[in-house]
Amino acid sequence: MDKLDLNFRHEIGGQNLIIAIAQDYESSEVLMVAYMNKEALIKTIDTGIAHYWSTSRKQLWPKGESSGHTQEVHEVLTDCDEDAVLLKVKQNGGACHEGYYSCFFRKIEMNTGKLKLVKEKVFEPEDIYGEK
Amino acid sequence: MDKLDLNFRHEIGGQNLIIAIAQDYESSEVLMVAYMNKEALIKTIDTGIAHYWSTSRKQLWPKGESSGHTQEVHEVLTDCDEDAVLLKVKQNGGACHEGYYSCFFRKIEMNTGKLKLVKEKVFEPEDIYGEK
Secondary structure, three states: OOOOOOOOOOOOOOEEEEEEEEEEEEOOOEEEEEEEEEEHHHHHHHOOOOOOOOOOOOOEEOOOOOOOEEEEEEEEEEEEOOEEEEEEEEEOOOOOOEEEEOOEEEEEEEEEEEEEEEEOOOOOOHHOOOOO | OOOOOOOEEEEEEEEEEEEEEEOOOOOOOOOEEEEEEEEHHHHHHHHHHOOEEEEEOOOOEEEOOOOOOEEEEEEEOOOOOEEEEEEEEEOOOOOOOOOOOOOOEEOOOOOOEEEEEEEOOOOOOOHHHHHO
């Protein structure tokens, strides 16, 4: 799989990255967006479990490593300029560390710009990650 | 709408950006991913038509300006760390300049890493953009 060469054009923190979107493979709900370096993409494809590059922690991020909320990858699509991938996944637990199935749990009200909660929690973060 | 303040933390080419994903508001098909600066986000919300920031052309990018393939925005969601938005849109024509409804028209074969076409064109680019 070393020959897998997309356009890792997003340079952040010294890493060359692609954007990675995770989408529920059945409902098509968009779950989250993150980045991958080449290592993360290869590990994702080789293992069938989503791996990202954490730009804040500056390290490989096997999604669900601490929470158990892994993403089983059914399909990987890439876009026209090959600088992004779309993962069709089976999400175990919830994708969001704040307890939601999708990280996109708030809408921006078009007339006021205020954020409004539009989803319900599927788990309590302190049950999974412990007290802060 | 000037008070609208997300986390424009992605610094590319001197711009502070958020990631913006466009998704069909009816079928939930993911159409494309791009970036927005604050001006693009405000214009999107104020006009109801998707505007992005083109990191290659380094300018505001009213989607569909030359092709007519605009995106009418029905809803804007943001994610947990507020550095990305998800647009639920009505896509006129096709999102992809290569003639596809979605830019994600190829899958990566998991065992070989090769790209395989999985969608059909909805328009011929030369009919819209002229001969190259």
